[in-house]
Amino acid sequence: MSDYLFAYGTLQPGFAPARIAALAAQMRPVGRGFVRGALYDLGRYAGAVSDPNSEGRISGTVMQLPDDQIFLRRLDAYEGFDPRAPEDSEYIRERHIVELAEGGIRECWFYRYNRETDKTRAIANGVWTRRPGRTD
Numbered sequence: 001m002s003d004y005l006f007a008y009g010t011l012q013p014g015f016a017p018a019r020i021a022a023l024a025a026q027m028r029p030v031g032r033g034f035v036r037g038a039l040y041d042l043g044r045y046a047g048a049v050s051d052p053n054s055e056g057r058i059s060g061t062v063m064q065l066p067d068d069q070i071f072l073r074r075l076d077a078y079e080g081f082d083p084r085a086p087e088d089s090e091y092i093r094e095r096h097i098v099e100l101a102e103g104g105i106r107e108c109w110f111y112r113y114n115r116e117t118d119k120t121r122a123i124a125n126g127v128w129t130r131r132p133g134r135t136d
Helices: 019-025 071-077
Strands: 004-007 029-041 048-049 057-064 092-101 105-113
Touching: 004 029, 004 092, 019 071, 029 105, 057 092, 071 092
Parallel strands: 004 105
Antiparallel strands: 004 057, 029 048, 029 057, 029 092, 048 105, 092 105
């Protein structure tokens, strides 16, 4: 059975920085989707906080993960998630239902931002894009 990730920032196709590009290239894009909540511009990357009651949408790409038992641990390291100390992690990896653009839903892994958010950094349209000229 395949496992999926909902990518809304640097793990989306074409956005991975050099240090994670080879790992990100192992995932296969399945389609566009969204999660209810808020998306924040954190500078070099994005942070998302899901909220099923929100009118806001976090847009992203559903990615099929490779059949590799350590793959998620490598993504966790990149995202700053420590399953032994989630309360101290920058992101927390959790299961989430993603609404697919072409209809239907899919359960995916989702990295929820685990820090205080600055409402002035919210991305109103829910779509994160790399800033021009950034390569980090």
